[in-house]
Amino acid sequence: MRCSLVPIVLILALAACDRPEAPVGGQRISLDDARGTVEEPLASPDTKDAKWTVAKNGQSIDFGIEGGKPFMSLSCKLKDAPPTIHIIRHVTTRPGEKALFPVIGNGMISRFKVDATLADGEWRWEGAVPAEDGSLEVFTGRRELEATLPGAGSLMIEGSAIPGEFIDWCRKGGAVAKAVEKEEDKAVEEMKAE
Template sequence: MPRFVALCALTLLAACKPPASDDYVTRTQIADERKAPSTPIASPDAEGATWATSPESGRLLYGKPGEMPLLSLGCEDGTLVYRRYVAADPDAKAVLALIGNGHVERLWIDAAQEGEAWLWRGTIAADDPRLDVLTGPRSVEATVPGAGSLRLNGSQRPAEFISRCAGEIIPPPIPEASPE
């Protein structure tokens, strides 16, 4: 008899919790932890785009005259700041692929909030040899995944700008020789 009572109690206890099943997800609340990335955009038309220095900011802008820039290069104390002016998902991270002038380079680029918009922004030391991709006379293909591919027409202006920015790098102090 005690076995029978124990078996009944065990059966009642097991009945309190349903077994695992395929539709278990429908009985639980799952929070949206991650959103899908934005829909990729088409590559912009860079026909007629040129490099020009902005008199207000001192940045080198690439785009069609009178329109919003497509890309810019800025300089902050020997650090080159590059921006791709296309909407980015908040806090996204990517790689800017640059192909041209006999080079293939990849530079980190992150979504950064500028005012109300999220744009792609990255930094690199202005004397980094990977920037040689931008300093030659031929065109460069600049691609950010999901943000299209941008053709940068050949010009000496990026080379001049990068060279001036690299000139702002303060060399480390030379350690003094210790007296013997």
Template sequence: MMRDMPEAAETFASDPLPSPDTEDAMWALSQRTDGRLIYGVPGETAVLSIDCDISAIPTLRITRNSPADEGAGALLAMVGNGHIGRIKVDATEVGNDSFWVGESPALNEVWEPLAGPRELTLTVPGAGMVSIGPSPMPGLMIEACRAGELLDGAALLEAQEGEDDGADLDASPVS
């Protein structure tokens, strides 16, 4: 007599999320984590962050603050400044939530779309497209990280001249 095995429950990805409204978004230095840049609309949760780890090989980490299904993986695509960069991102637990996080050595050309001063787009499948306005700030961070240094607040303040003060930008949930 042969027993029927119960059918495994089908798993599906969550429904795709709409692209965030980033019309008034800006880059700001995180008030909670040294050397981290955050991008978003002041007074709202940041939609994106980048930080540098110089403890070994200088490495940049990017976090797309958008819900990610447990165990999921994807390619984050950045297009702009004459470059296309793709980086593997995985669903990573941050507190009680899971967000898209990826990292790569700072010298990797994947970061070039962020290094230029013009606007770019960033996309994670199912997490919408983030339109990122022109700013020298991510380029300064990449340059500092490649040199094995954390972003200098004085250099950042100089780059912020002409831009609004990002002090009201809420760095949570990933600050």
């Protein structure tokens, strides 16, 4: 009985096979057309006159030329638990893209994961890290920085105390330093004395 069962199973298996039909009217295409076009990488922007400034909302700092669109921003989200720093590179990108954004300076190299993000009416690169993350120390020194995004050139950032003070402020949950409060109180007292 077993011997007669094997041929029946084989016949059923062969009958279940579907033979593909021969292609009809094949089409030829050029390999150059199939590859598509590749966008040229952007040149590094001229940052000679760029500097860090505190944004109007006080929750972020921008690196750019006064009166123009910023090249890069650091934003603090105090409502996040713990607070986070958003690193934003204002360069056009496309939905779904991801990259590593290395920042070199102050004796270290930090690499931040950034994604294409739609915000404020623009597609840009943005990544977020907890404010306590040690990779942010690259911004806290006063030396020159180089921030390179593949395809978007390098930003040469002159040394400044502003990014370090901003990150420290964010890490403290937006609290104003006691020394600053004392200086303001002293200025008020001096004004009253006059």
